[in-house]
Amino acid sequence: MSTTSLDNPPRDVGAAAPAPGRRRRAKPGTWRHAIRRDWQLYSLAILPLLFFAIFRYLPMLGNVIAFRKFEPGGSIFGESWVGLRYVKMFLNDPSFWTVFTNTLVLGALTLLFCFPLPIVLALLLNEVRNRRVKRFLQSVSYLPHFLSMVIVAGIVMQMLAIDGPVNQIVKVFGGEPTAFLQKPEWFRTIFVSSEVWQTVGWGTILYLAALTTIDEQLYEAARMDGAGRWRQIWHVTLPGIRPTAITLLILNIGTFMAVGFEKVLLLYNPLTYPTADVISTYLYRMGVESSNLSYAAAIGLFEALVGVVLILSANLISRRTVGTSLW
Numbered sequence: 001m002s003t004t005s006l007d008n009p010p011r012d013v014g015a016a017a018p019a020p021g022r023r024r025r026a027k028p029g030t031w032r033h034a035i036r037r038d039w040q041l042y043s044l045a046i047l048p049l050l051f052f053a054i055f056r057y058l059p060m061l062g063n064v065i066a067f068r069k070f071e072p073g074g075s076i077f078g079e080s081w082v083g084l085r086y087v088k089m090f091l092n093d094p095s096f097w098t099v100f101t102n103t104l105v106l107g108a109l110t111l112l113f114c115f116p117l118p119i120v121l122a123l124l125l126n127e128v129r130n131r132r133v134k135r136f137l138q139s140v141s142y143l144p145h146f147l148s149m150v151i152v153a154g155i156v157m158q159m160l161a162i163d164g165p166v167n168q169i170v171k172v173f174g175g176e177p178t179a180f181l182q183k184p185e186w187f188r189t190i191f192v193s194s195e196v197w198q199t200v201g202w203g204t205i206l207y208l209a210a211l212t213t214i215d216e217q218l219y220e221a222a223r224m225d226g227a228g229r230w231r232q233i234w235h236v237t238l239p240g241i242r243p244t245a246i247t248l249l250i251l252n253i254g255t256f257m258a259v260g261f262e263k264v265l266l267l268y269n270p271l272t273y274p275t276a277d278v279i280s281t282y283l284y285r286m287g288v289e290s291s292n293l294s295y296a297a298a299i300g301l302f303e304a305l306v307g308v309v310l311i312l313s314a315n316l317i318s319r320r321t322v323g324t325s326l327w
Contacts, residue, residue, distance in 0.1 A: 066298040072291060086298035096299065099282040102275060106264075107256045109192045115252055117196060118203030119245060123233060125204060126211050141201025153266035156194050157181065181267065184275040191263065191276075206248065207241055214240035246324040254311030257303050279303050 035042055061077075066086060068078025090096040121141065128134040144152070160166050160180040167177040180186045214237065222232045261280035268276035279299065287296030319325035 063297060063301050065294050066301045068294065070294045070297075072293075078294065082294075086295045087302070089295060090299050090302070096282070098274070099277045099279050103257055103259055103278040103280075105275075106188060106191060106278060107259045109188060110195055110259060111252055111256065113192055113196050114199055114203070115249060117200045119207055119241070121200055122204040122207035122211065122241075123237065125208065126237075127229075138201070138204075141204065143201070144198040145202035147198070149262040150266065152194060152198055153263060156190065156267060160190065182269065182271045184272045187268065187272045187276040191260070191267065194263065195260065203248075206244055210241040210244040211237065242322070243324045246318050246322055247326060250311060250314045250318060250326055253314040254307055256310050257307045 065076075065078045067081065067083060069080050069082050070078045125134060125137060128137065147155075158164055162177050162179060166180070170177060178186075180190060218236045218240075219232055222236050227235065258280060259278055261278070261284070264276060264278055264281050265284065268281065280303075283296045283300055283303075286299070287293050315325045315327065
């Protein structure tokens with residue numbers, strides 16, 4: 001009678017030994033298993049990732065010239081280390097603080113008008129019951145977004161020219177024609193009003209999509225409680241689109257400093273510099289026109305840091321007060 005040794009337990013005859021060099025299968029729930037299972041979907045992200053890597057993250061290496069002396073034709077990372085020389089230059093430059101103030105004012109006015117108006121327009125469009133009328137209004141409001149910035153600037157210039165429609169109306173009421181685009185006190189009004197006309201309609205798309213996700217039973221319950229249309233909007237509709245609104249608000253605050261470079265560049269002139277010149281246009285003149293790229297890089301880095309601080313602060317305040325945030 002034979003006995004089995006405890007040190008050498010019997011092998012399962014049906015179990016096959018793993019072949020040498022054979023890869024082990026990824027365990028379910030791991031990232032390797034997810035990639036092997038859905039590799040077709042993940043492959044779609046390759047081009048977007050390459051785009052961001054090449055055109056967004058790789059150029060960040062150029063920020064080093066904010067601390068190095070850059071000369072055209074020399075090394076792309078600068079010739080010699082100068083430390084905070086260019087940072088001290090723009091901090092002591094009165095022109096920089098003028099454009100910084102203009103950027104804050106234009107950014108605040110743009111946020112004040114261009115953020116809430118899409119919500120108002122979306123609520124109004126949501127109340128339109130006739131589909132044809134609703135589609136017509138949506139098409140009319142969306143159209144300016146698809147116009148080139150050059151065309152928009154051209155329309156503004158033609159409308160506000162000395163012999164343009166606006167001055168013709170001023171003449172009808174007995175006023176004197178005004179060169180609006182040469183008056184510094186008019187630039188902010190012109191910029192914000194044109195920005196509202198161009199962006200408000202397009203901004204309603206996300207809010208209209210968010211409105212479709214609100215449960216109709218909430219409206220029925222509100223009507224049963226005697227709530228009128230305004231109370232339904234206040235207690236049901238607005239809370240329903242609040243996460244979308246907070247997310248867009250945080251994103252808008254993050255781009256607060258990068259206020260419309262193209263439109264400002266097309267509409268402003270030396271006469272309107274006191275109120276029209278912003279950081280982005282100042283960078284363009286210093287870096288491209290004056291070839292002082294290190295100085296421009298220092299200012300651009302400062303602008304980016306301010307933007308990061310703004311978006312982090314807005315996200316933190318939103319998470320603690322409202323409970324909605326980007327991360």
